[in-house]
Amino acid sequence: METTDLSQHISSRFNEDLEAVRANLLAMGGLVEEQLRKGLGALTDANSALAGEVVRDDAKVNGMEVAIDRECLRILATRAPTAGDLRLVIAIIKAITDLERIGDEARKIAQISLRLATLEQPSDRYREVRHLGKLVEHMVHSALDAFARMDVDAALRIAQLDRQVDEEYESIQRQCVTFMMEDPRQIRRMLDVSWAARALERVGDHATNIGEYVVYMVHGQDIRHRNIEDVEPRPL
C-alpha cells in the first residue's frame, strides 16, 4: 500500500516530520488510553487518589493536542503535502480532537468517581459499567493500533463494536431507572452511574471516528454517516 510507506519522499526531513507527528499522535493516544484506564480504575475501586491524578493529567492531554495541532499546521504551510500525505495530516488533525474529547470524558469519569467514592461501594463494583469500560477501552486501543498499522479492516471492525456499546449503554440506563424507582435514596448515585456510562458511550463514538479517519487516510474514502455494510473497502 503506497500510503503506508512514508519513505518515498526526496526530502528526508519531510519524512521525519510526518513520522514524528504521527508518533506524537500515538503517544497522545497512549496517554489518553492510560487516562481512561485510570479513570475506570478510580471508579470501580473507589480510589480517589487515582481519580485526582486523572483530573490533574488532563492538562497534559490538552497540551499535547495544541502542540500536535501546531506541528500539523506547520507541515501544511511549509511542505504543502499532497495525496496520501495530505490525508495523513488531515486525519491527524481530526484524530487529536477526538482524543482530546476522550481525555475529557476520562476526566468526567474521574470526577464522578470522586463523588461516588464518598458513598458506600456497591458489592458488584459497578459490574455493568466495568464491562462497558472494558469494551470501550478495547475500542480506543484498536483504533489507535489501526492508525499505527494503517489497517482498514481493523478500523471497520471498530464501528461494529460501537453498536454493542450502544446496546450496553441502553441496558445500563434502563437498569438505573429501575433502581431509582425501587429506592429513591439511590437516585443520586444512579444519576452518577448513568453519567459515567454516558461518558463511556461517548468515548466509543470518538473511537469510531478515529477508525473512520483511518479508512479516509488509507483509501481517501469518506465513510462518515454511512452504514458499515455499504462501506466494504473497494479494491484499489
Add this chain to the structure above:
Amino acid sequence: MKIWLLVLLKLAGVLALGLVFGLITGRIALCLLIALLAYTVHRIWKLHRLVHWLRQRNYSNPPSLGGMWDEIVTEVLRLNRRKRYHKQRLVTMLHELRDSTAALPDGVVLLNARGEIVRFNRMAAEMLDLHGRKDIGIRIDNLLRQPEFLKYLAGSDFSSPKVLQTSTAPESWLSLHVLPYGEGQRILLIRNVTRHVRLEAMRKDFVANASHELRSPLTVITGYLETLAGDETVNEQFGAPIAEMRRQADRMAGIIGDLLVLSRLEAKEGEVEGEAVDVAAMLALLRKEALARPRRPASVTLTIDSQHRLLGDDIELHSAFANLLDNAVKYTPAEGNVAMRWWTDEAGAHFSVTDTGPGIPAESIPRLTERFYRVDTGRSRASGGSGLGLAIVKHVLQRHGGQLDIASVEGRGSTFTCHFPRRRIAPPVAGSNTGR
C-alpha cells in the same frame, strides 16, 4: 605436462600447418592468416559455449571444451560447490537461531536505530499482540504507547527493565528491558513477571497485616503489665521480672511500629511530591529532644549552613532524620560528641550526622540498611533498637530521590550523610534570617 604448454604446442601446430600449406601454395602470408583466423574463430566458439553454460546457471551438465577451457569449467564448478556449501551452512545456522529464539520463554524484539521493528519472536508477538509480518517496519512506540514506556524508551538509562501492565493483557505484568547494541540498534526483551509482582505484593501485604494483627494482643499485654507494676499487693519478688517484661513489650511495640512504617513506605510508589519542609527548624527541634534524654553524649551540636528548605514529606523526613540522630546518640559514649550539619551546594542538599562512637567494620557497611541486620548482636539488642531504623532511612531517601552515604573508622566514629538532588531544594522561608 603443463596445460598451457600443450595449448602453446597446439598453436604452434596450427601455425606450422599454415606454414606448410603456404610453402606448398606459395602464399605464406595468406595461409598463415587463414590458420590464425580459424584458430581464433574456434576459440571464440568455445568462449561462447562457456558463457552460454555459465548464463544458464545450470551447473549439472558442464560442457567438455578441452584444454584450458576445461580447467576454467572445473574451477567454476568448484567455486560453485563451495558457495553452495557455505550458503547451506548459513541457512541452517539462521534457521537454528530463529527456531531457538522462537523457543525462548521470553519475548525478543529487534529494533533498528529509528526504533522500527525489524524482527520478533513468537512470544513477543503473543505478549505484545504483534500481527506477524505486517508489523515489521512499524515504530515500536507507535504500538506500545504507555506514557511510562515512551519515557523509558526515549531516555538513556536502560540499566534496569520497566515493569508495567499492557492494555492487551490487563491482568499480567510485563517487564520490558531495552538493550542497546551495534549502532543505535536495540533489543527489547519482554518477560512475564506477573507471578513475581504478585508474590512481592503478597509479601508486603503479609508484613503489614501481620504487624497490624500483632499490635492488638500486645496492647492488652502492655496494659496488664502496667497495672501489675502499679499494684502493691503483688509479691515484691516479681518487681524486677515485671519491669523487664514491660521493657521488652515496649521494644516489641517499637519493632511493630517500625515494621508498619516500613510497609507504608513500601506501599507508596514513586517519588513523593511533597511540599517545602523547613529542615533547619526540624533539626533544631530534634536536637532539643536529644539533649533532653537522660543518657546522652556530652555534646550534640547542630550546624545550619543553609536556610534552604527541602521538597518532600514532612513526616517521612522527620522519621529518617530522627532515626539517624537516635542511632548516633545511642552508640556514642557519655563523653563523646554528636555533630549534625545541614548544607546545600552545587550537587544538592545534604544532611550529615557525625558521632564519635565505636565505628562500624568496613565489611558491615554495605549490609547496614538490611532489615534486622546487626553489626554486633549483643550490643544493639541491649540498646533496644528495632533493627529497622536504617532500612526506614534508606526507603525515605529513595522516595526523595536521595541516597545514604556511610563513612566509618572503627574506634573513631562514623558519619551518615543523606544526599538530596538539586531539584528537591526549595527557597528559604521569606523573611527568615540567613546564617547564624
